[in-house]
Amino acid sequence: MGAGETVATRKGVREVQETADVEAGLDALDSAPVGPARTPLRQILRERVLPPVAALVLVLLAWQIAYEAELKPDYLLPSPADVGRALSDQWYEGTLFSTVWTSMQRGALGFVAAVAMGTALGLLLGAVRPLRVGIGPVLSGLQSLPSVAWVPAAVVWFGLTDATIYAVVLLGAVPSIANGLLAGVDQVPPLYLRAGRVLGATGPARVRHVLLPAALPGYLAGLKQGWAFSWRSLMAAELIASSPELGLGLGQLLENARSYQDMALVLATIGEILVVGIAVDLLLFAPLERRVLRSRGLAGTRS
Numbered sequence: 001m002g003a004g005e006t007v008a009t010r011k012g013v014r015e016v017q018e019t020a021d022v023e024a025g026l027d028a029l030d031s032a033p034v035g036p037a038r039t040p041l042r043q044i045l046r047e048r049v050l051p052p053v054a055a056l057v058l059v060l061l062a063w064q065i066a067y068e069a070e071l072k073p074d075y076l077l078p079s080p081a082d083v084g085r086a087l088s089d090q091w092y093e094g095t096l097f098s099t100v101w102t103s104m105q106r107g108a109l110g111f112v113a114a115v116a117m118g119t120a121l122g123l124l125l126g127a128v129r130p131l132r133v134g135i136g137p138v139l140s141g142l143q144s145l146p147s148v149a150w151v152p153a154a155v156v157w158f159g160l161t162d163a164t165i166y167a168v169v170l171l172g173a174v175p176s177i178a179n180g181l182l183a184g185v186d187q188v189p190p191l192y193l194r195a196g197r198v199l200g201a202t203g204p205a206r207v208r209h210v211l212l213p214a215a216l217p218g219y220l221a222g223l224k225q226g227w228a229f230s231w232r233s234l235m236a237a238e239l240i241a242s243s244p245e246l247g248l249g250l251g252q253l254l255e256n257a258r259s260y261q262d263m264a265l266v267l268a269t270i271g272e273i274l275v276v277g278i279a280v281d282l283l284l285f286a287p288l289e290r291r292v293l294r295s296r297g298l299a300g301t302r303s
Contacts, residue, residue: 078264086268095248100272103234103249106162110169111230117170118177118226119219123207125178126185136182139175147172147233151240160243165234172233173226180222184215216292224285231277250276 060080066072067079074082090096125132125139150171154164188211197206212219238251246252250273257265 075261076263078267082264083267083271086262086264087271090268095253096272099248099250099253100276102247103238103251104276106165106238106249107169107227107231107234110166110234111173111227113166114170114173114177114226114230115223118174118222119181121174122178122181122185122219122222123211126182126211132182139178142171143175143179143229146236147229148236148240150233151237154237155241160241160246162246164241165237165246168237169230169233173230176229177222177226180225181215181219183222184218185211187218188214217296220285220288220292224281224289227280227285228277231273231280235273 063080067074067077071077087096090099121139125135147168150168151164154167154171158164158167195210234249235251235254238246238249239255242252242255248256250269254266254269254273257263257269
């Protein structure tokens with residue numbers, strides 16, 4: 001056998017081996033379980049439930065220690081038990097859920113309107129470059145403007161009505177949603193847009209089937225931030241634009257408790273506001289984020 005035949009034989013053997021390795025890899029992929037592995041309940045409790053519960057216990061313990069040490073008079077720094085009694089009084093008076101519901105209803109309606117307006121504005125600025133160059137910096141400035149600054153102007157424009165509260169919510173949330181969508185659009189690979197154009201996705205179909213799905217991570221981040229701004233703006237509006245005709249929301253309750261020097265009720269109301277914000281994040285945005293990450297094969301990159 002000549003040298004040329006020997007080299008050819010070795011090359012053939014090597015190609016056969018590489019082909020076998022590829023086939024083995026494909027077989028392993030075919031036999032792999034489809035979908036993400038289910039996380040054991042014990043691991044979920046240990047990694048996701050226990051840390052926040054432990055942190056809450058530590059906060060309450062430090063609070064109780066500060067109360068026992070009389071760092072402040074009890075009418076300025078009530079104990080956790082005093083705050084618990086304030087919540088219990090709201091429960092027995094029937095105002096706990098009605099107050100939370102009033103604010104949540106306003107926040108949800110304002111947020112839905114902000115999503116519609118912010119999405120339309122973000123798509124418009126993303127499509128028209130000169131418009132983005134002119135309005136983009138103003139939009140970023142509005143996003144950094146404290147929402148409470150809009151309350152006096154809104155009261156002058158609309159009086160002590162629901163329109164004042166919704167105006168403040170929209171002015172606080174729309175810039176965040178629009179900027180989030182713009183950030184997502186900027187990260188869309190041009191190849192996706194060209195592929196969509198080749199497949200006939202133009203106009204609204206291009207936005208629905210190509211642009212929005214590709215920009216979804218940035219858009220979702222903008223929605224999450226938009227909700228945070230909506231909730232903060234709502235509390236600022238309810239605190240200042242307080243009137244019996246508007247109904248009793250969490251912001252009005254907080255202002256009433258302050259005027260009565262009822263610190264237990266003040267802290268209880270702050271806790272209710274905090275719980276609503278955490279609940280919306282855990283029940284709405286966290287599952288959406290996990291679903292988006294999982295659909296892009298990134299579920300394992302985040303605990």
